[in-house]
Each structure stands twice: as C-alpha cells, then as structure tokens.
Amino acid sequence: MSSLNEPRWLDQDEMAAWRGFVTASNLLNRRLERQLKEDSGLSHQQYEILVHLSAAPGGSLRMTELADKLVTSKSGLTYQVTQLERIGLVARRSCPSDVRGVIAELTDQGRETLRQAAPGHVALVRELLIDVLTREQLAVLAEGLGEVSARLRQDDTP
Amino acid sequence: MSSLNEPRWLDQDEMAAWRGFVTASNLLNRRLERQLKEDSGLSHQQYEILVHLSAAPGGSLRMTELADKLVTSKSGLTYQVTQLERIGLVARRSCPSDVRGVIAELTDQGRETLRQAAPGHVALVRELLIDVLTREQLAVLAEGLGEVSARLRQDDTP
DNA sequence: CTCCCATTGTTCAAATTCGAACTAAGGGTG
C-alpha cells in the first residue's frame, strides 16, 4: 500500500483553513478581550454569561445548562458566576424542581450593564469579522461551523 | 434617520456565523487539549510551539517572532518555553546579532516528541473539522479567515 | 558621538482555568 501507518497529513488548502481558523480565533479573542475589559470591565467570558442569560427565558439558566452553552467547565462557571454575583450582575437562586440545582439569574444591573456593553462589542465583532466577509462567506461559515459544532457536541456528551 | 445611535445588530445569518465560530472554536480547543494531554502530555499551546519551531529554518525562532506566530503574550511564552526547556524539548540560545535576543530551538528530543504527537493530533483535527467540511467550504474558510487574520495583524501591530 | 525612545525578554502578583475529589440529591430497579 502507499501509506502503511502514515497518517493523512493536511494538504496546503486544508492547512490554510486550519491555520486560519486557529489564528483568527486567537487574534479575535485577544482583541475582544481587550476591548470589553477597557470598555466595560468585563472579560469576554463574563460578557458571554450575561448574553446567554439575557437570551434565556426569565433571564435565568441552570448552572449546567449555562456551562454547556459557554463550553466551559463546571468549576470555571462556578468561579465566574461568583465573580459576577460579587459585582451584582447575576444572582443565584435555588431550583424549585431540584434541590441540587442552582439557577443563575440576570439582575437588573446585569441587564443594564449588558445593554451598555453590547453596542461596542457588536461593533467590533462586525468590524473584525462580519464586515470583512461577504454574505456568501458568512453563510458557508455559519453552516460549516454549525455542523462542526453539532458533531462535537454529540460525541462529547457520552 | 432610522437609526440614531442604534448600533447595527447582527441579523440571523451573521449571528449564526459568529456563534458557530465561537462555539466551534471552544469545542475544538477543548477536545484537542484533552487528546494531546492524554496522548503526549503536551498542552495545545506547547504542541503549537513545537510545530512553529519545527517549521522554522534551523528549528529555531526568536522569542518575539514565536510569540507573534502563536498569538500569545511575551510573558506567556517565556513561561511555556521554560516548561518545555525543563522537559528537554526546547533549548534557549542567545542571539548572535542581538545581545538582548533569545532564540528558542527545538532539540532532537523535541523533534521526536513532535513526530510522535503529530499523527494523532492531525487525525483528530481531520475528524473534527477538516473532513466534516467540503472542499468548497474549506476554501472559503481558508480565504475568509485568512483575510480576517491578516487585517487583525495589521492594525494590531502599531 | 550622545540622547532618547523603541524593543527584548524576564519577573512578578493577580486572575483565571482546569480536573479530580467531594457532598448531596435524583431516579430507576428489585
């Protein structure tokens, strides 16, 4: 055979896609982190917590659900929710249907902070990513990475 | 006017692209991190250091160049190079043309470790990302995110 | 040549992240 145990390396196009993905991701995160911190005193992670809570019905989510949406560890979320609670943007409630459950809930102040932070954040995402790409590229990106994410979620769950 | 100070929010497609990007990036990183650690005892960051050094002429790079390629902070790189030096995969040399300079160089053992770690890593990248996408999607991803990265590098440098 | 500002890499303290261990409570089976 032509390749005994030789793995299928990435060809030039594949490598370009992979490197582009990694690099863009790192660069973007760096910039967003900087801007959010300067602009609103929030980390990107904290901002995302507010976003997900804000999008959820009642502005609240179980800790585990939230951790899944954020793609972070449970302990990491515990830490960040504690931080956000400390500064009054999120509150913890106990879950009525499950004594073990903890519900993170957006406070009024949390909503207000998000309302204030969002425009600058969105503008930067637009400038650095969205507006750099064409409609077609965006569509491909959404579909392709959506599929990638879906598969990753699947065989990670077990 | 229709929008006084109202920012241009992301429409459904744009949001899908952005969320897909963030989510896929997080999920991928998590999986790669786990696999590399189990398989080779390396973090993704450490693996990338080895990759970039391996790709560089002489298997060596100035610290700052390396930090740029990795998209990480100088201090973060100092830390990781120290770790890699400790386990014998990288060595530090002083730069002939600049007394201040430090050159990180891949050791034979570093090369060997990379040679050993690469197949499993590449296979997973392939399984989770590359092979999930079509050729066309990959091309769009490479071009689009390449452009995004290029722009990010530009106005970050000043 | 001298002054000054930029660059280089490291150190440092603080913040964050992770996984493993843990406590406590579901929830189905017998």
Next chain:
DNA sequence: CACCCTTAGTTCGAATTTGAACAATGGGAG
C-alpha cells in the same frame, strides 16, 4: 422501601495566562 448508579454544583490545589513594571540593549536624529 433499600440500593446503586447518575447527576449537580462546589471546593481544592496545581497549572497557566495576563499586563505592568523592569533592566538592558538597539538604533536613529541631531
């Protein structure tokens, strides 16, 4: 109802990351 395996969230210590401060050198303007 008792048992057992699973799930929820937190705690803990170790590892990592960051930006600011720092010491030392480079390199160009005058």
